[in-house]
Amino acid sequence: MMFLLQKVYDFVDERIDLKTLEAKMMKEPIKGGSRWAYVFGSVLLFIFIMQAVTGVLLMFYYIPSADHAYASTQFIIHEVDYGWFILSYHFWGSSAMVVMVFAHMSQVFLWGAYKSPREMIWLVGLALFGIVMAFGFTGYLLPWDQRAYWATTVGVEIMDKTPVVGDFMARFLKGGPTPGQMTLSRFFVIHVMVLPGALMGLAGLHLFLFRSAGPAGPFRGTSEELKAKTDFFFPRQVWKDIVAMAAVFLTISSLALIEPVVLLEEAKPDPGDYHPEPEWYFLFLFQILRWKVFGGEFGQFLGATAIPAAFMLLLAALPFIDRSPERNIFKRPIALLSWAVVMIGILVLTVSAIINREFLD
Amino acid sequence: MASVQPKIKSKVRCVDGEVGEIAHVIADPISLEVSHIVVRTNGTQRQVPVSTIATVREDSVELRCNASQVADYPELKREDFLTSKEVEIPHLENKVHVEPGDLLVPFPQLEKSCARRNFFTGFIHVIGALIGLPLVWPVLRFIMKPMYAPYDNRWIKIGNVSKIKTDDVGVQFIFKKSFTDSVLLREEDKNHWVIKATPETLKKIYQHGDISFMDEKGDAVWVNKQTVPYVAFAGKCPHLGCGFKWRTHKKRGQVFLCPCHLSIYDSAGKVLDGPAPRPLDVLPIKVSATGEIEIIDVEYKAGKKEQVRIA
Amino acid sequence: MSHPATAISSVKLAWALSWAAFWTGFPFKAIVVLLLLAAQIHPWEGAGLIALLAVSVPIDIWALGLTARTFFLERMGIEVRGPVGIGLWWQGAFLGAVMLGIAYYAVGATVAVCKKAAAVTLGVVNKVIPIPVAEQITIELLMWAVPTTIVVIVLLLLWLKLFGWRIKRFVVASGQASSADLQERVREWDDWRVPADSILMLVSFTAVAVLLTVVFWVLLPVTTTHRHPDYPPPPTDAVKKKVKPEELLKKTDTALAKAEAVLELLEKEKAKEKKKPAGPGK
Numbered sequence: 001m002m003f004l005l006q007k008v009y010d011f012v013d014e015r016i017d018l019k020t021l022e023a024k025m026m027k028e029p030i031k032g033g034s035r036w037a038y039v040f041g042s043v044l045l046f047i048f049i050m051q052a053v054t055g056v057l058l059m060f061y062y063i064p065s066a067d068h069a070y071a072s073t074q075f076i077i078h079e080v081d082y083g084w085f086i087l088s089y090h091f092w093g094s095s096a097m098v099v100m101v102f103a104h105m106s107q108v109f110l111w112g113a114y115k116s117p118r119e120m121i122w123l124v125g126l127a128l129f130g131i132v133m134a135f136g137f138t139g140y141l142l143p144w145d146q147r148a149y150w151a152t153t154v155g156v157e158i159m160d161k162t163p164v165v166g167d168f169m170a171r172f173l174k175g176g177p178t179p180g181q182m183t184l185s186r187f188f189v190i191h192v193m194v195l196p197g198a199l200m201g202l203a204g205l206h207l208f209l210f211r212s213a214g215p216a217g218p219f220r221g222t223s224e225e226l227k228a229k230t231d232f233f234f235p236r237q238v239w240k241d242i243v244a245m246a247a248v249f250l251t252i253s254s255l256a257l258i259e260p261v262v263l264l265e266e267a268k269p270d271p272g273d274y275h276p277e278p279e280w281y282f283l284f285l286f287q288i289l290r291w292k293v294f295g296g297e298f299g300q301f302l303g304a305t306a307i308p309a310a311f312m313l314l315l316a317a318l319p320f321i322d323r324s325p326e327r328n329i330f331k332r333p334i335a336l337l338s339w340a341v342v343m344i345g346i347l348v349l350t351v352s353a354i355i356n357r358e359f360l361d
Numbered sequence: 362m363a364s365v366q367p368k369i370k371s372k373v374r375c376v377d378g379e380v381g382e383i384a385h386v387i388a389d390p391i392s393l394e395v396s397h398i399v400v401r402t403n404g405t406q407r408q409v410p411v412s413t414i415a416t417v418r419e420d421s422v423e424l425r426c427n428a429s430q431v432a433d434y435p436e437l438k439r440e441d442f443l444t445s446k447e448v449e450i451p452h453l454e455n456k457v458h459v460e461p462g463d464l465l466v467p468f469p470q471l472e473k474s475c476a477r478r479n480f481f482t483g484f485i486h487v488i489g490a491l492i493g494l495p496l497v498w499p500v501l502r503f504i505m506k507p508m509y510a511p512y513d514n515r516w517i518k519i520g521n522v523s524k525i526k527t528d529d530v531g532v533q534f535i536f537k538k539s540f541t542d543s544v545l546l547r548e549e550d551k552n553h554w555v556i557k558a559t560p561e562t563l564k565k566i567y568q569h570g571d572i573s574f575m576d577e578k579g580d581a582v583w584v585n586k587q588t589v590p591y592v593a594f595a596g597k598c599p600h601l602g603c604g605f606k607w608r609t610h611k612k613r614g615q616v617f618l619c620p621c622h623l624s625i626y627d628s629a630g631k632v633l634d635g636p637a638p639r640p641l642d643v644l645p646i647k648v649s650a651t652g653e654i655e656i657i658d659v660e661y662k663a664g665k666k667e668q669v670r671i672a
Numbered sequence: 673m674s675h676p677a678t679a680i681s682s683v684k685l686a687w688a689l690s691w692a693a694f695w696t697g698f699p700f701k702a703i704v705v706l707l708l709l710a711a712q713i714h715p716w717e718g719a720g721l722i723a724l725l726a727v728s729v730p731i732d733i734w735a736l737g738l739t740a741r742t743f744f745l746e747r748m749g750i751e752v753r754g755p756v757g758i759g760l761w762w763q764g765a766f767l768g769a770v771m772l773g774i775a776y777y778a779v780g781a782t783v784a785v786c787k788k789a790a791a792v793t794l795g796v797v798n799k800v801i802p803i804p805v806a807e808q809i810t811i812e813l814l815m816w817a818v819p820t821t822i823v824v825i826v827l828l829l830l831w832l833k834l835f836g837w838r839i840k841r842f843v844v845a846s847g848q849a850s851s852a853d854l855q856e857r858v859r860e861w862d863d864w865r866v867p868a869d870s871i872l873m874l875v876s877f878t879a880v881a882v883l884l885t886v887v888f889w890v891l892l893p894v895t896t897t898h899r900h901p902d903y904p905p906p907p908t909d910a911v912k913k914k915v916k917p918e919e920l921l922k923k924t925d926t927a928l929a930k931a932e933a934v935l936e937l938l939e940k941e942k943a944k945e946k947k948k949p950a951g952p953g954k
Contacts, residue, residue: 235478254709
């Protein structure tokens with residue numbers, strides 16, 4: 001068996017110089033050695049692949065028409081063998097992806113790996129972050145139950161308030177002045193074709209840029225320490241990546257079993273008793289818009305558009321503003337403090353939104 | 362000529378003494394072999410064809426010619442050439458090795474252990490395979506759910522026997538069949554043929570005894586008895602599923618005729634001519650006191666000698 | 673000469689070991705949790721929780737032993753012969769249990785007191801400056817969450833300090849300074865992760881994992897356990913009456929006889945109608 005594999009390897013190697021390719025891809029020495037802290041990027045790739053696989057499976061039975069979206073989703077849950085598991089895995093996988101994106105961005109930020117010469121990797125990464133959020137937003141509508149319909153309607157209405165382009169954007173997404181079949185069709189095609197293509201392209205670019213710059217490595221350690229622990233990307237880092245993937249797979253499967261997807265009633269134009277709410281990773285924004293200071297037209301512009309946009313622009317400008325070569329997070333108090341404030345702020349606001357549910361009646 | 366690999370900076374010796382050193386090596390991008398060496402001699406660079414080389418050594422080459430002949434070779438026009446790093450010529454660097462030695466980098470201590478490398482490589486493959494494994498069974502069942510759906514054994518009213526005026530003549534009954542198709546409720550136009558059979562025709566149809574119909578588990582769903590003179594034939598030709606007709610044939614008289622591949626059946630459904638592998642399929646039939654015909658819309662796989670029920 | 677063990681802070685030492693050991697054990701516990709869930713047993717209560725805790729003990733002992741030994745060797749240059757995991761684990765677990773007990777009361781008390789204080793304060797403030805609901809929720813949340821977090825962090829640090837102190841005593845008692853340089857020590861602990869017989873290890877790992885996967889397939893419910901109220905489960909097929917061919921034939925016979933009788937009657941009536949002249953009333 002091994003002999004046969006060796007023969008196949010040699011056959012291909014003669015033609016495409018597999019040995020050099022392997023050397024270039026696998027034998028990348030990592031300063032300071034492979035680290036569990038570096039796994040989040042690979043884990044994100046894994047989650048994306050799982051989402052693509054489960055997503056394609058769901059498309060075997062899902063009907064993207066306003067008449068049948070709800071019924072076909074219920075069909076998957078109740079009629080198709082293990083349909084409930086595939087759908088719930090897809091649902092929790094999307095939450096896992098958002099959590100990992102935050103983890104990955106935090107790791108890069110704290111390790112100062114956005115600094116020169118890695119500015120472009122950071123910028124492409126921010127675009128990928130936007131794509132992941134867009135995935136979550138577009139996918140949420142597809143079951144066409146009350147939760148899906150109203151979360152989307154409110155979300156698009158907020159986007160509508162963006163100055164200059166807001167109305168155009170909202171009409172583009174809705175496929176008209178009001179949400180309906182056109183909205184579902186557009187969200188479906190964006191979710192299953194446009195965004196996956198964009199993500200694969202940008203992820204490829206992200207990886208290429210990363211390989212060109214090389215890993216930043218640990219932010220502290222004497223050169224003796226770094227040299228002693230140096231090892232190649234393959235096998236040790238790949239092994240850590242794959243163990244992390246297995247752990248994530250087990251976690252998502254467990255969540256799918258603990259809390260499988262249960263739809264509300266079918267979408268209808270009157271929300272009735274249902275209180276519209278976005279997915280949990282948008283709840284902090286949702287809560288902040290309830291504050292009086294962000295009331296009224298200007299206030300809403302501030303809270304929904306200006307401040308989030310300013311924050312994203314700040315993140316984009318980060319590698320160009322922060323020119324100091326210092327990467328040790330414990331020697332970058334402003335960076336550490338800002339990260340903590342942002343993370344805690346998001347957490348506090350998310351919990352506030354959950355508490356706020358009781359006050360809605 | 363077998364590929365010659367003269368090293369750059371090698372000394373160049375002619376029959377009658379040393380003339381200089383190799384400044385460059387020129388390779389042919391098509392044959393991927395060295396075509397010329399460029400010898401730096403007397404302040405000029407001469408392009409010397411590789412056929413002139415008699416021997417290649419570690420740090421010198423020996424030419425067949427004289428020193429004076431070297432001076433006759435054309436001078437190098439540097440602007441006519443590029444370095445191999447400036448262009449992408451596939452496999453060139455595999456075939457031609459002319460640098461004086463390799464560029465070295467440190468070998469990480471931890472990576473020196475083959476056992477370590479092999480173990481983790483194996484472990485990666487094992488975990489990689491095992492991540493996918495738990496999904497295999499659920500995914501297979503998920504995809505296969507509708508593929509072997511249970512049979513539809515509902516009785517459907519298709520018409521009344523009063524429509525049949527003559528014995529042994531095929532009468533078409535067109536009806537609407539409504540069914541659930543995943544989440545949709547659909548209606549399709551279907552047709553079957555009913556004959557009022559004469560005793561001889563009935564004998565032919567029931568030559569193997571009463572006709573029974575089973576469900577997936579093998580339990581009987583219905584039995585057609587010879588005492589009922591009405592026989593329903595499924596409207597799909599057993600050859601490849603086309604819809605057939607009752608027609609008058611030039612030679613054979615009144616027959617069931619399939620227009621697709623010209624299978625011909627008599628009023629008992631027996632194959633008279635054409636590629637049909639088996640006679641017309643008989644359907645479970647019930648005739649009420651008022652003459653209402655009910656059938657079960659049984660479907661069999663087309664193109665097979667035996668009847669394999671699929672719906 | 674001061675022992676290298678005393679150079680590092682207790683908290684840092686305990687943290688380094690506990691954090692690494694927790695994540696080392698996580699994948700194995702995740703497998704157990706997934707299997708329990710597939711069997712529809714909740715791992716956070718009752719029998720499931722007991723099973724999970726029982727399984728966690730050997731996993732944690734092993735994980736702690738491995739990470740501690742690695743840390744001692746690399747960072748402190750100390751070799752420890754003999755079992756490490758068991759020696760350390762029960763100490764950490766005992767201290768942890770005590771801390772959890774204290775935390776239960778401390779956190780409970782903090783939350784209750786702070787929530788009360790927050791309610792009172794906000795009640796008073798609201799009378800002077802009315803605070804809108806959304807803002808009030810966040811302020812109230814911070815008023816009890818921040819003190820509670822501080823209490824939890826203090827207790828955690830206390831546990832780490834005590835555990836770290838115990839670990840130091842353990843190291844001083846059972847460890848010997850290693851003479852190897854950093855590169856050698858790193859290579860040594862790296863080598864521990866390569867089994868003596870890697871083929872055996874990989875094959876048995878694969879075999880166990882495949883077995884567990886099959887168990888998972890057997891346990892995993894085919895249809896959802898959380899049905900939507902509008903989609904009740906299909907009624908379990910009440911014993912499907914097996915069709916008996918003889919009965920069927922008898923039924924058709926009787927039906928046919930009835931039909932023929934009816935037909936005869938109709939024909940008779942038709943004949944009568946024909947025989948009748950135009951009828952009275954003309």
